[in-house]
Amino acid sequence: MAFARLSAVIAFAFATVQVAKGSLIKRITCPSGQVTANKACCALFPIVDRIQKDLFDGGECGEEAHSALRLAFHDAIGFSINGTGGGADGSILAFNKTENAFRKIDDITDRQFPVFLETGLSAGDFVHLAAAVGTGNCPGAPRLRFFFGRPPPKAAAPDLTVPEPTDSVTAILSRFADAGFAPHEAVALLSSHTIAAADEVDPTIPGTPFDSDSQVFLEVLLKGKLFPGNGSQPGEVLSPLAGEMRLQSDFVISQDSRTACLWQNMINNQTRMTRQFKRAMHKMQLLGQGTLTDCSDVIPVPKPFAGPIKYPASFSQADVQQACVQSAFPSLATVAGPAPTVAPV
Template sequence: MAIKSFLASLISVVALFQASQAGLIKRAACPGTKRTTANAACCSWFSVLDDLQANILLSECGEGSHTALRLSFHDAIGFSKSSNVGGGADGSLIAFGDTELAFAANNGLEEIVDDLQGVADAHGKSYGDIIQFAAAVGVANCAGAPRLQFLAGRPNATAPAKDGTVPDPFQPVSTILARMADGGFSPAELVALLASHTIAAADEVDTTIPGTPFDSTADQFDTQIFIETQLRGTNGFPGTGPHQGEVESPLAGEMRLQSDHNLARDPATACTWQSFANNHALMSSSFAAAMKKLAVVGQNTRRLTDCSDVIPVPKGTSVTPHFPAGKTNADIEQACSSATFPQLPTLPGPAKSILPVPPGS
């Protein structure tokens, strides 16, 4: 009994100490606003947040938010361990836009680069910071997304990235994985980063159908991309689509990238891909961890300031994993050798064409 009494007293003392310490941690009030932050140095980012949401991202999970997220990957992956070139997440895609926007892989980023350069210059922020901040805010605009970390203080880029550092959708899986490994990312981390495609749409793969989404719920950060890429197609699928990097999707109005199709079926990535199909929590946490790593490629994190509490808290999603109308487990092209595809419900009613993401939304 004496031991139990001692342990109970010790637990009480620890609890009181923790409570007293918590009371000592005060949030800084940002001048002229009702906002607070754990670090007063982050207060200036609230005005950047307001500017972005009002004028670029429009506070919605639309084209602006999608493209800001795409830009964060294209800027950060411009880094090579083997050849020691590229500054990673340093904003070189803005600072040296004349060079990097000429790379084929960066086609379609011109408008967001111009927009974010204007915001960065207006608020005195580095281009590396504005790219990763806009991506984190854009993701937060999408229901079901995780709240991403944001560290501020990246110095400005001193040189452009090298052409060829951004993987292309028409490349073989082996080439894509080798490029990502050279940038410091494993096959599992690549699949986690591709959760971004659940809120993505293509403008440049096929310019005749701009805004074509990669899954049926492009305004929701859900697991549908990992389900719908695993569906078999029709008309001799997987025959290539009309444009390089595209294969035929069995869902009207949806685009399937060749790289997504192949990664969903390759032995190196198929089981990770499938593991996200009905596990939103796993997909979300894996994406957040991979983005945390991506956002600081090439940076010394000891010199950065954690301003994550400026990022809005995303809303939850009401979408649960499902097959689109008319599709069932019988339509799945099984690829993972160690586990069968999960049993999922099918949406009722007739199949409907998936609507494009409106421009400027």
């Protein structure tokens, strides 16, 4: 009986704390019917609907969603802790003629610019809202946070701030460090390659994915067999699967002693991958910015990842080029059937 009374007291106390916690969070019902924690965010719900309709074909995880995430990274990484670059300010869109001269993403800015003009947002808010919304359309992705209220950008970002596929690991880690990111955060940001594709490394095969199904950290480690397009191009190495591109930069990071275990630890650990990617992207979208309003609740909730990670058909642990010697490689099953061909996005 004493135990029962104690349990009742604990349950009551827990419920009281939950009610107290809930009472501290004020929720606002917007004119559109959606609920948010901040009234200022109400203006974003119809804009999210417009972005989904006009940019993402009604909410698809397609080429435009991949491109939106890429654009946000290219925009924010134009920053240095030493005081240059505006960071996540949308300069890549507002000053697209200047930045496209050295970033070669005019196909993305050309698609986004008319939609951006429709929204009335600052360029920085649009770029990073579109990236979060597009990522939210992709199953298995984290629900990225979004902060609202960036002023218009003042100038284009400097050249040579985006790491290239041909760069060494030292050069890549140095560039990330100059923007304020540690090696584990740099690797976490490469989780974006699970929903990304290559357009420029081999222009003959635009939209070539970097993995088959949210398992870039596994497939980059598999022995390469072929090039997906017009032979070897600068910035790519042999890919294990037909229709898939393996970036040279991804492969060397997976093999380097400074990053190999960080890379391997992402395999078959969706929780780790999404958590670390979400944190790193949150940090990235605040680079160079002042006080902003948290409007994360306007971002769509992604569908869960079907999982688990498996070797593509015809592959096994014998095909792994393991570089992390500190920990065992995860035990994975293999998909049945013949080796797949990865479809373009």
